Amino acid sequence: MSTEMHPATGNSRRRLLRGIAAVAVALPLTFGAAACGGDDNEGSSTDANKPVELSVFYWGSEKRAELTQTALDAYKAKNPNVSFKITWQANQGYADKLATLAASGDVPDLFATDDNMLADFATRNVTADLNEYKGNKLDLSKFPPSLVEYGTVDGKLVGIAAGENTQGLVYNKTLLTTNALPEPTTGMTWEAFIDWAAQVTTKTKVPGTMDPSADYKAFWVWLRQQGKDLYNGKQFGFTADDVAKWFTLWKGARDKKATPTADIIHEGNVTDISKQLVVTGKAATSFVWANQMPELKKSTKDDLGVVAYPGDPSAQWARAAMYWNVANSSDNKAVAVDVINFLVNDEAAVTALGTDRGLPSNMDLRAKFAETVTDPAMKLSIQVENDLASKFGKAPQVPPKGHSTFRSELVKAAENVQFGRATPEKAAADLIAVVQPKLG
Amino acid sequence: MALTTANSPSVRASQGTGASAKRRRPRRGPQREGLAGYIFLSPWLIGLMGITAIPMLLSLYLSFTNYDVLSPLGEAEWVGLANYKRMFTSDPSYWRSVTVTVSFALIAVPLKLAAALGVALLLNKAWRGVGLFRGLFYLPSLIGGSVALAIVWVNMFNREGAFNGFLAIFGIEGKPWVNDPSWALETLMVLAIWQFGAPMVIFLAGLKQVPTELYEAASVDGAGRFRQFMSVTLPMLSPVIFFNLVLETINGFQGFTAAFVLSDGTGGPVDSTLMYTLNLYLKGWREYEMGYASAMAWVFLLAIGIITAVFFSTGRFWVHYSDGDDR
Numbered sequence: 001m002s003t004e005m006h007p008a009t010g011n012s013r014r015r016l017l018r019g020i021a022a023v024a025v026a027l028p029l030t031f032g033a034a035a036c037g038g039d040d041n042e043g044s045s046t047d048a049n050k051p052v053e054l055s056v057f058y059w060g061s062e063k064r065a066e067l068t069q070t071a072l073d074a075y076k077a078k079n080p081n082v083s084f085k086i087t088w089q090a091n092q093g094y095a096d097k098l099a100t101l102a103a104s105g106d107v108p109d110l111f112a113t114d115d116n117m118l119a120d121f122a123t124r125n126v127t128a129d130l131n132e133y134k135g136n137k138l139d140l141s142k143f144p145p146s147l148v149e150y151g152t153v154d155g156k157l158v159g160i161a162a163g164e165n166t167q168g169l170v171y172n173k174t175l176l177t178t179n180a181l182p183e184p185t186t187g188m189t190w191e192a193f194i195d196w197a198a199q200v201t202t203k204t205k206v207p208g209t210m211d212p213s214a215d216y217k218a219f220w221v222w223l224r225q226q227g228k229d230l231y232n233g234k235q236f237g238f239t240a241d242d243v244a245k246w247f248t249l250w251k252g253a254r255d256k257k258a259t260p261t262a263d264i265i266h267e268g269n270v271t272d273i274s275k276q277l278v279v280t281g282k283a284a285t286s287f288v289w290a291n292q293m294p295e296l297k298k299s300t301k302d303d304l305g306v307v308a309y310p311g312d313p314s315a316q317w318a319r320a321a322m323y324w325n326v327a328n329s330s331d332n333k334a335v336a337v338d339v340i341n342f343l344v345n346d347e348a349a350v351t352a353l354g355t356d357r358g359l360p361s362n363m364d365l366r367a368k369f370a371e372t373v374t375d376p377a378m379k380l381s382i383q384v385e386n387d388l389a390s391k392f393g394k395a396p397q398v399p400p401k402g403h404s405t406f407r408s409e410l411v412k413a414a415e416n417v418q419f420g421r422a423t424p425e426k427a428a429a430d431l432i433a434v435v436q437p438k439l440g
Numbered sequence: 441m442a443l444t445t446a447n448s449p450s451v452r453a454s455q456g457t458g459a460s461a462k463r464r465r466p467r468r469g470p471q472r473e474g475l476a477g478y479i480f481l482s483p484w485l486i487g488l489m490g491i492t493a494i495p496m497l498l499s500l501y502l503s504f505t506n507y508d509v510l511s512p513l514g515e516a517e518w519v520g521l522a523n524y525k526r527m528f529t530s531d532p533s534y535w536r537s538v539t540v541t542v543s544f545a546l547i548a549v550p551l552k553l554a555a556a557l558g559v560a561l562l563l564n565k566a567w568r569g570v571g572l573f574r575g576l577f578y579l580p581s582l583i584g585g586s587v588a589l590a591i592v593w594v595n596m597f598n599r600e601g602a603f604n605g606f607l608a609i610f611g612i613e614g615k616p617w618v619n620d621p622s623w624a625l626e627t628l629m630v631l632a633i634w635q636f637g638a639p640m641v642i643f644l645a646g647l648k649q650v651p652t653e654l655y656e657a658a659s660v661d662g663a664g665r666f667r668q669f670m671s672v673t674l675p676m677l678s679p680v681i682f683f684n685l686v687l688e689t690i691n692g693f694q695g696f697t698a699a700f701v702l703s704d705g706t707g708g709p710v711d712s713t714l715m716y717t718l719n720l721y722l723k724g725w726r727e728y729e730m731g732y733a734s735a736m737a738w739v740f741l742l743a744i745g746i747i748t749a750v751f752f753s754t755g756r757f758w759v760h761y762s763d764g765d766d767r
Contacts, residue, residue: 092704095725102509103509120728121510124508126510261616263616263619266708267598267619270704404726405726405727408726412711415709416710419620419621419710
């Protein structure tokens with residue numbers, strides 16, 4: 001190292017230090033200023049024309065993102081002071097992401113949930129109670145009353161139904177007609193349905209039906225047909241015996257070859273629409289939601305049909321397919337409520353959104369919209385749901401906290417039986433023991 | 441020498457700025473040096489504190505609470521050792537995930553190291569094109585923890601996958617590997633073993649360090665290839681083996697990505713791929729039991745620490761460091 005360099009190094013070093021000190025002083029100032037900016041916005045939120053940026057978060061497909069963008073643009077056209085910061089992602093991992101945002105105190109102003117997560121978020125006050133807006137900013141008068149109830153947790157109105165759906169048994173119509181087989185019908189018993197499926201397997205070599213042992217919504221309908229329910233308050237509305245009976249019913253179906261093998265059933269035990277066995281060609285029927293018809297149709301060339309789940313269809317109910325929620329921590333609750341009101345009650349918005357999140361919740365607009373629909377898959381799902389509407393039973397309560405644990409444990413228990421690793425009785429008893437303490 | 445170099449700049453600098461600075465120099469010089477040192481260290485220090493140390497301490501605190509992610513941190517209640525007690529006494533999924541993780545590490549790590557060493561021995565020759573092969577064998581490690589690779593794996597090892605197609609050529613009927621609880625974890629092991637490139641490169645570097653005169657002396661003494669490998673290569677390579685063993689064991693225990701993707705984030709089928717870290721994630725983010733998940737993380741950290749300590753304490757019986765030691 002040459003000594004002649006040192007004086008220069010010393011000078012520049014001092015200059016550098018001074019620079020760092022300046023930055024160190026300036027940084028907090030910048031943050032401080034930013035914080036002040038935030039306070040300003042909050043203070044003047046009463047001014048109706050004040051620019052507001054609303055963060056929006058939901059899950060779905062590319063298609064849904066386009067539809068939602070169109071609807072929100074329509075709102076923006078009428079309310080130029082409101083802009084949206086939209087984030088969306090696939091269903092897989094959505095709840096995890098929302099929980100992360102909640103943990104960091106950064107819940108989006110307006111976000112979507114479904115009945116699997118609603119109670120978890122509502123009981124921890126992540127969602128705002130919208131009762132105070134009902135009747136003024138939020139018009140729910142055209143909603144079926146059961147749909148409003150299905151967004152209420154512990155007396156708080158925490159979710160506004162973005163659409164309505166119900167359970168739908170979707171079958172591969174092309175496969176059945178080319179093999180001269182009868183189509184399943186609404187109201188056939190579970191036993192008759194399983195026999196029919198076994199017959200389909202024999203004739204087409206494609207297993208007649210997905211095994212829905214692990215499917216909470218199928219189990220739920222079946223329970224209601226036995227005069228029980230999934231939940232009774234914060235407790236199970238059934239016993240281990242009921243689960244064992246349900247598992248045994250499907251064990252019988254597998255013995256008759258009415259269903260695929262356990263590994264294929266495992267493939268179908270995901271929420272991903274494009275992996276449902278009826279569209280991957282690995283089974284002739286799948287247990288899904290009726291409004292998923294158009295989305296299912298995209299993954300197959302075959303014609304699809306849809307009926308109610310087997311058994312008495314009055315066990316089914318008008319379910320809020322998903323909800324719009326407002327963050328309890330939001331500074332712009334009133335604006336967010338206004339946007340929700342627009343999305344569910346404005347004709348342009350409802351027409352843009354279609355049946356993607358379920359049939360429109362507003363009954364007047366649903367009827368209007370139904371007349372204009374041309375997509376055959378969408379038409380069919382609307383028609384089936386309208387046919388069922390007269391038979392619908394009373395809606396159950398929103399599933400309590402711990403429901404997501406129940407769902408994943410049901411899959412585990414059912415697969416344990418399907419892979420022959422546990423008897424229906426053992427799996428049922430374990431399931432209850434694990435989930436019971438988590439409810440509440 | 442180091443001392444003079446460190447001091448000279450400030451000496452020169454103060455000489456340049458005149459008498460007043462000169463008077464204060466003995467007191468303030470070293471202080472300012474220290475300050476500058478910390479400022480230059482600050483990116484790393486801030487990272488360590490903000491991203492590692494403080495969150496870790498926070499998670500230690502959380503492990504004694506019932507924090508549920510969704511409620512504000514302030515509402516978390518102190519529950520003492522309840523989380524730790526539950527782990528060891530009343531959570532079957534916990535022990536399931538311990539079993540899965542330990543069997544994964546016990547089988548995959550030794551096989552991966554054996555594969556790495558074997559291929560390194562083959563590639564430690566002056567063949568034509570050996571560089572190309574080194575690159576090719578290293579490639580899987582480059583794309584190692586990626587989600588894309590795990591997705592490819594799922595599609596190769598399901599019922600209609602490429603692997604079963606290959607088996608069909610020989611008239612063997614394959615299994616639905618990734619969707620069968622008896623084989624899903626084994627499929628993950630194969631994936632881990634296949635990515636032996638990183639330890640292989642380290643082995644290669646180690647092999648180059650073995651002095652050729654040792655082999656010459658051994659062959660003069662009449663030692664065959666196997667004897668040379670056992671008595672020269674392995675002892676000389678033992679520090680590198682030790683290094684790889686410790687590193688790969690820790691990696692093996694922490695496996696998450698592949699298990700997460702392969703099981704669609706569930707640890708299924710039937711908990712067969714429920715790795716410890718995956719279970720921890722599910723507890724924290726799916727069941728909103730972050731307090732419990734934090735406790736799991738701390739037990740995990742301790743367990744890995746103990747395993748590493750055991751490696752280090754047994755090391756002196758089988759790891760030979762040649763420098764300054766004429767054994």
